[in-house]
Amino acid sequence: MFRRIMVFVLLAAAVISMADLLDEIRSRGVLRVGQDAGYMPLYGSDESGNRIGFEVDLARKMAEILGVKLQFVIVNWDGIIPALISGKFDIIFSGMTITPERALRVDFTDPYLTVGQTVLYNTRRFSSPPSYEDLRNMKGLRVTVQLGTTGDEAAKRLFPNAQILRFDTMDEAAYQVASGKADIMVVDSIYARYMANKYSNLSVTGELLTRENLGIAVRRGNLEFLHWLNTFIRWARTSGLIEELKEKWGVEAE
Amino acid sequence: MTKGGLAEDILTSQLLKENKNEKLKRLFRRSLTFVVIVLLGALIYLSIAKVYPFNWTTVLRYRRLFITGILVTLKLSAASMGISLGLGLVFAVMRTSKMELLNEIASLYVWVFRNMPLLVVILLTYYGVGNILDLSRFWAAVFALSAFEGAYMTEIIRSGIEAVDSGEIEAARSLGMSDFQIFSSIVFLQAIRISLPPLIGQMISLVKDSSLASVIALNELTMIGRQVGTSSFATFESYITVAVIYLLMTSVLSYLGRFLERRLMLP
Numbered sequence: 001m002f003r004r005i006m007v008f009v010l011l012a013a014a015v016i017s018m019a020d021l022l023d024e025i026r027s028r029g030v031l032r033v034g035q036d037a038g039y040m041p042l043y044g045s046d047e048s049g050n051r052i053g054f055e056v057d058l059a060r061k062m063a064e065i066l067g068v069k070l071q072f073v074i075v076n077w078d079g080i081i082p083a084l085i086s087g088k089f090d091i092i093f094s095g096m097t098i099t100p101e102r103a104l105r106v107d108f109t110d111p112y113l114t115v116g117q118t119v120l121y122n123t124r125r126f127s128s129p130p131s132y133e134d135l136r137n138m139k140g141l142r143v144t145v146q147l148g149t150t151g152d153e154a155a156k157r158l159f160p161n162a163q164i165l166r167f168d169t170m171d172e173a174a175y176q177v178a179s180g181k182a183d184i185m186v187v188d189s190i191y192a193r194y195m196a197n198k199y200s201n202l203s204v205t206g207e208l209l210t211r212e213n214l215g216i217a218v219r220r221g222n223l224e225f226l227h228w229l230n231t232f233i234r235w236a237r238t239s240g241l242i243e244e245l246k247e248k249w250g251v252e253a254e
Numbered sequence: 255m256t257k258g259g260l261a262e263d264i265l266t267s268q269l270l271k272e273n274k275n276e277k278l279k280r281l282f283r284r285s286l287t288f289v290v291i292v293l294l295g296a297l298i299y300l301s302i303a304k305v306y307p308f309n310w311t312t313v314l315r316y317r318r319l320f321i322t323g324i325l326v327t328l329k330l331s332a333a334s335m336g337i338s339l340g341l342g343l344v345f346a347v348m349r350t351s352k353m354e355l356l357n358e359i360a361s362l363y364v365w366v367f368r369n370m371p372l373l374v375v376i377l378l379t380y381y382g383v384g385n386i387l388d389l390s391r392f393w394a395a396v397f398a399l400s401a402f403e404g405a406y407m408t409e410i411i412r413s414g415i416e417a418v419d420s421g422e423i424e425a426a427r428s429l430g431m432s433d434f435q436i437f438s439s440i441v442f443l444q445a446i447r448i449s450l451p452p453l454i455g456q457m458i459s460l461v462k463d464s465s466l467a468s469v470i471a472l473n474e475l476t477m478i479g480r481q482v483g484t485s486s487f488a489t490f491e492s493y494i495t496v497a498v499i500y501l502l503m504t505s506v507l508s509y510l511g512r513f514l515e516r517r518l519m520l521p
Contacts, residue, residue: 148480148485176471
């Protein structure tokens with residue numbers, strides 16, 4: 001008897017684990033989206049704590065089509081991939097650059113935006129936009145980044161002589177530059193331009209140090225769900241939804 | 255040689271033998287525990303390795319980063335230990351002094367820093383005080399840690415001072431010693447000896463608490479661990495390394511503490 005129960009339980013477990021994430025989300029009735037604190041205008045929180053931004057609107061649309069509720073799970077950026085793998089949420093929709101290293105641990109969708117790393121600087125520190133060459137040769141340059149981002153990687157590679165200061169959130173890293181505690185921040189162009197528009201003492205050098213594609217990440221092996229997400233992204237591109245949301249949130253990217 | 259003497263000799267030799275046996279037994283028990291712990295650890299490790307492919311070579315490639323992290327943590331801890339001990343001594347003396355004002359100031363200090371989270375103290379020091387005084391990250395962390403741990407040390411040393419036998423103080427007074435003489439030659443050293451074990455405990459806390467300095471982007475051990483974790487994707491390995499290094503550092507401290515306690519044994 002006990003054996004039979006065990007066999008049944010194991011079979012049931014096997015069937016459940018075979019069901020794709022897409023079915024699981026629909027039967028659960030909730031799509032859980034993993035993000036970190038903020039990357040405006042892609043995502044962030046308004047004064048009353050509601051999630052807002054370009055990606056938040058896209059995720060809303062996604063949930064609407066799936067016919068499920070939307071739930072955001074906020075974690076630290078350096079723990080976002082481990083959190084996805086351990087099942088804290090279903091997707092990382094958090095302005096994540098597609099890199100081959102990350103793709104060893106998670107599966108990526110097609111890109112929905114193309115950005116690049118750029119330099120955010122304080123206009124009181126530099127009266128004219130500093131060129132990459134100038135910055136590279138500066139002794140003791142203090143560069144802030146968000147821990148574990150592609151900006152972190154780019155800064156390490158592009159400014160080997162600089163002192164790199166790593167913060168949990170983008171806003172903390174940008175604040176260091178705004179308050180003169182650091183010289184520049186290496187960050188995605190979308191965020192840099194948004195901050196430069198918002199604060200008068202911040203500006204962007206304009207030159208892109210890298211070019212990167214942003215994609216949605218899912219746990220490896222959920223091919224059906226991955227396929228659905230790709231369909232969604234292609235549709236959002238052709239239907240003009242992405243263009244419309246870029247306009248709405250002032251996203252300056254391709 | 256009398257008969258009694260012989261019996262005594264036999265008895266002592268037997269005692270020595272038993273003592274030796276006891277030592278051997280203890281050694282055996284200890285090594286048995288050690289083997290069991292190692293086996294258990296290996297079992298846990300291997301069962302995790304089944305689902306999580308450990309990759310130690312990537313962590314090994316970052317060894318130089320880990321070394322800089324260890325050095326920053328050591329420097330941060332050492333500087334904070336010195337300053338917090340100084341603060342603890344000064345405020346403990348104030349706290350036990352008969353002058354009302356000094357007593358109140360010391361109480362205020364202890365009240366403020368024992369009732370605030372260390373993280374908030376660090377942020378306040380770096381973004382608040384640091385902005386005005388133009389403090390570097392490192393010194394902001396040192397001052398925050400020192401002020402915070404100093405409050406605990408104040409209370410530890412104060413209780414040490416109060417634990418000194420009042421009879422000794424009365425005796426000294428009746429011998430005509432001044433208050434300062436009494437404090438410096440009778441109370442102080444005894445108080446330090448009494449508060450040594452909890453002080454060492456507080457130092458160990460300090461080393462562990464120094465990890466919070468990573469919030470202001472100080473490159474100490476925890477920050478390095480997070481950085482290696484994100485750039486190598488070997489998160490688990492990186493944090494295990496960090497944990498083991500902290501364990502080693504604090505173990506050295508507690509060993510040192512035990513050694514000091516034995517050297518300064520109370521009569």
